[in-house]
Amino acid sequence: METAIFEKYLESAQRTDPIKCVGRIIKVQGLLIESHGPQAIIGEICRIIAPRGKGQIKAEVVGLKDEIVQLMAFEETDGLEVGDRVIALGSRLEVPVSKKLLGRVLDALGNPIDNKGDIDAVGMYPALASPPDPLTRRRVTDRITTGVRAIDGLLAVGKGQRLGIFAGSGVGKSTLLGMIARNTTADVNVVALIGERGREVNDFIENDLGPEGLARSVLVVTPSNSPPLARLRGAYVATAVAEFFRDQGLDVMLLFDSVTRYARAMREIGLASGEPPATRGYPPSMFDSMPKLLERSGTSEKGSITGFYTILVDGDDMDEPVADTVRGILDGHIVLSRRLAQGYHYPAIDVLQSVSRLAPSVSGPATNKAAGAIRKTMAVYDEAEDLINVGAYRNGSNPAIDEAIVKHNPIEEFLVQGIDEPSSLEETLIAMSDITGVQIPLEEMDDKNAKLFAASRPVQAGKEKQQSTDTSSAQDTTKALNSVAALFSSIPGMGSLGIN
Ligand SMILES: Nc1ncnc2c1ncn2[C@@H]1O[C@H](COP(=O)(O)OP(=O)(O)O)[C@@H](O)[C@H]1O
Numbered sequence: 001m002e003t004a005i006f007e008k009y010l011e012s013a014q015r016t017d018p019i020k021c022v023g024r025i026i027k028v029q030g031l032l033i034e035s036h037g038p039q040a041i042i043g044e045i046c047r048i049i050a051p052r053g054k055g056q057i058k059a060e061v062v063g064l065k066d067e068i069v070q071l072m073a074f075e076e077t078d079g080l081e082v083g084d085r086v087i088a089l090g091s092r093l094e095v096p097v098s099k100k101l102l103g104r105v106l107d108a109l110g111n112p113i114d115n116k117g118d119i120d121a122v123g124m125y126p127a128l129a130s131p132p133d134p135l136t137r138r139r140v141t142d143r144i145t146t147g148v149r150a151i152d153g154l155l156a157v158g159k160g161q162r163l164g165i166f167a168g169s170g171v172g173k174s175t176l177l178g179m180i181a182r183n184t185t186a187d188v189n190v191v192a193l194i195g196e197r198g199r200e201v202n203d204f205i206e207n208d209l210g211p212e213g214l215a216r217s218v219l220v221v222t223p224s225n226s227p228p229l230a231r232l233r234g235a236y237v238a239t240a241v242a243e244f245f246r247d248q249g250l251d252v253m254l255l256f257d258s259v260t261r262y263a264r265a266m267r268e269i270g271l272a273s274g275e276p277p278a279t280r281g282y283p284p285s286m287f288d289s290m291p292k293l294l295e296r297s298g299t300s301e302k303g304s305i306t307g308f309y310t311i312l313v314d315g316d317d318m319d320e321p322v323a324d325t326v327r328g329i330l331d332g333h334i335v336l337s338r339r340l341a342q343g344y345h346y347p348a349i350d351v352l353q354s355v356s357r358l359a360p361s362v363s364g365p366a367t368n369k370a371a372g373a374i375r376k377t378m379a380v381y382d383e384a385e386d387l388i389n390v391g392a393y394r395n396g397s398n399p400a401i402d403e404a405i406v407k408h409n410p411i412e413e414f415l416v417q418g419i420d421e422p423s424s425l426e427e428t429l430i431a432m433s434d435i436t437g438v439q440i441p442l443e444e445m446d447d448k449n450a451k452l453f454a455a456s457r458p459v460q461a462g463k464e465k466q467q468s469t470d471t472s473s474a475q476d477t478t479k480a481l482n483s484v485a486a487l488f489s490s491i492p493g494m495g496s497l498g499i500n
């Protein structure tokens with residue numbers, strides 16, 4: 001009996017073709033690695049054993065040509081040599097998920113990089129997933145607030161809406177995303193930092209997000225010095241984490257910085273694998289992948305992912321291919337203006353250039369009326385501004401311009417907002433009511449998550465009071481601070497920035 005079992009295993013061991021799962025590198029050229037075997041599917045993750053390199057690196061199958069498997073690595077390929085073994089791991093990229101992801105920082109493979117130990121995964125989510133079936137998607141009907149007056153008041157956002165933030169560099173994208181992360185009424189934030197410089201990542205976590213923002217966020221970080229595949233997959237990993245929380249019935253805020261750098265990673269990969277460049281060097285795969293990525297946010301049967309995606313528009317070129325492609329997919333765009341930033345008007349949101357397509361359907365009629373009145377007044381002022389500034393406009397010659405002049409300062413005060421000065425929906429709408437004289441009923445100000453909002457409010461409302469009455473949040477803060485410290489020491493090259 002025992003020998004029979006033994007023989008059965010022996011037999012199956014003899015039948016097994018051991019070459020199938022292990023291949024050998026035959027060529028390494030730039031980003032592209034070619035190997036003879038293993039048998040693998042496109043997208044499958046492989047481990048390359050590189051005794052003269054880093055020991056082991058992970059790579060993904062990107063092409064199959066006869067017997068040849070084309071791979072790209074998630075890490076630097078220094079020290080790879082012909083003959084190194086390539087082992088197929090049997091699955092495509094998956095992300096370990098758990099509610100314990102909150103406050104954690106992950107890399108492009110979904111591994112924690114903050115030295116805070118395991119995340120006790122309750123399951124694995126595919127990094128590459130299809131968007132929810134359009135027929136099962138709920139309509140966007142509820143408002144989600146960001147704590148930013150210009151957005152909540154004049155560009156109302158719905159749960160599950162997707163917006164682009166279009167801006168040049170240094171105009172305040174990261175600061176704005178940090179403000180939203182700290183003050184939104186969403187249950188969870190997922191922040192994707194794709195292709196930012198190490199320094200920017202550092203700044204974002206320490207200054208823009210801060211400990212209280214980090215405690216309610218999951219970060220996926222793939223800095224600019226990581227290989228393009230890592231930058232690309234970081235985008236999918238972040239989206240998969242957001243999908244996990246959405247499946248728990250939560251309202252998720254996905255803050256994605258930046259789509260442009262994701263597209264550039266796509267371009268590097270496309271060109272390396274021989275795709276023809278289409279527009280401005282971008283390969284067709286970029287245009288093809290963009291909707292697949294962006295459509296994954298939005299509502300599902302269970303919860304919602306509200307997406308803010310940043311797009312770099314240098315020199316205000318809104319027709320540049322990435323900006324142009326993305327604008328067509330999203331449900332609105334927020335334009336940040338360098339001119340406003342230069343005038344220290346922060347957040348530098350150019351309201352008249354910005355649109356939230358769902359604003360009218362997620363805010364009440366009085367709110368819409370007040371928002372319309374403010375926009376109109378701003379447009380009139382904008383039109384007449386040159387005349388007013390050179391003193392060529394005479395008071396009384398046009399009632400609309402007279403009114404725009406009177407309301408100019410109150411509107412400016414409404415739009416300009418300090419970094420540590422969150423505004424509840426009620427405060428925002430009362431301010432709009434004061435400016436326009438439109439009465440906004442209380443139910444339009446109802447912010448269902450007001451409690452959560454109040455808890456996340458940092459400085460203004462009396463920091464000491466909050467700390468002395470809420471010890472759990474103080475503990476969270478300490479925990480989050482420790483994790484930030486750990487992160488700096490764990491990301492290569494970051495320890496040298498001297499942050500402690
Ligand atoms: N809301 C704000 N209030 C005050 N200063 C701001 C604000 N937003 C941005 N800034 C200034 O602009 C700089 C660049 O902002 P940042 O958010 O890093 O821009 P980006 O991410 O677009 O490159 C900040 O270091 C800060 O000096």
Ligand SMILES: [Mg+2]
Pocket residue numbers: 173174175200
């Ligand atoms: Mg930035």
